[in-house]
Amino acid sequence: MSTHLTPSDRTFMKHFAIMIAMLAGTAVVLIIIGTFVWASLPKESNQREVQRAGDRITPVAAVYAGDTGRAAMEAAKVAADKAAASQVAYGGTTDGKTIFDHLCTTCHSTGATGAPRITDKSAWAPRIKEGIATLVKHAIDGYTGPDGNHMPAKGGNPALTDAQVEATVKWMVSQAQ
Numbered sequence: 001m002s003t004h005l006t007p008s009d010r011t012f013m014k015h016f017a018i019m020i021a022m023l024a025g026t027a028v029v030l031i032i033i034g035t036f037v038w039a040s041l042p043k044e045s046n047q048r049e050v051q052r053a054g055d056r057i058t059p060v061a062a063v064y065a066g067d068t069g070r071a072a073m074e075a076a077k078v079a080a081d082k083a084a085a086s087q088v089a090y091g092g093t094t095d096g097k098t099i100f101d102h103l104c105t106t107c108h109s110t111g112a113t114g115a116p117r118i119t120d121k122s123a124w125a126p127r128i129k130e131g132i133a134t135l136v137k138h139a140i141d142g143y144t145g146p147d148g149n150h151m152p153a154k155g156g157n158p159a160l161t162d163a164q165v166e167a168t169v170k171w172m173v174s175q176a177q
Contacts, residue, residue: 089159096171099164103155114149124176136166
C-alpha cells in the first residue's frame with residue numbers, strides 16, 4: 001500500500017479543499033449578514049401587539065371547567081361580538097362612491113366572479129327591475145345567482161353597516177342607469 005498521491009488525486013484534493021473553504025466562507029458571510037439584519041429590526045415594545053400575537057397563537061379549544069368555564073367562554077364571546085360591532089368600516093362614511101372605491105371596485109370594475117360591471121347597463125337592468133330593496137338585501141345577506149356566481153355578504157366586509165351597504169348599492173344603481 002502506497003501513501004503516494006497521484007497528480008489527479010492532488011488536483012482533486014486541492015479543488016475539494018477550495019470548495020470547502022468557499023462554503024465555509026459563504027456560511028460565515030451569511031451569519032454576519034443575518035446578525036446585522038436581526039440587530040437592525042425594531043424590538044417588540046408595543047404591549048398591545050405582543051398581546052395580540054399571544055392571542056393569535058393560543059389554542060383554539062379550551063378545557064371545560066364546568067359552569068365557571070362556560071360562563072367565561074360566554075362572556076368572552078359576548079365581549080368579542082361587542083368589539084366587532086363597535087368597529088365600523090371606512091370611518092362610518094355612508095358615501096357610496098368611497099365604499100365602492102375601497103371595496104366593491106375589485107369585482108364590479110373587472111367583472112371578477114361574474115359580478116356585473118358598474119358600466120354595463122344591460123347587466124344591471126334586470127337587477128334594477130327587482131328593486132332597490134332586493135338589491136340591498138342581496139348585498140347585505142349575500143346572494144348566489146342562478147348562474148352560480150356568488151356575492152358575499154356585505155361585499156366580504158362584515159364591518160360595514162346596513163346603512164353603508166344601502167348607500168353603496170344606491171350609488172352603484174345611479175351609475176348603472
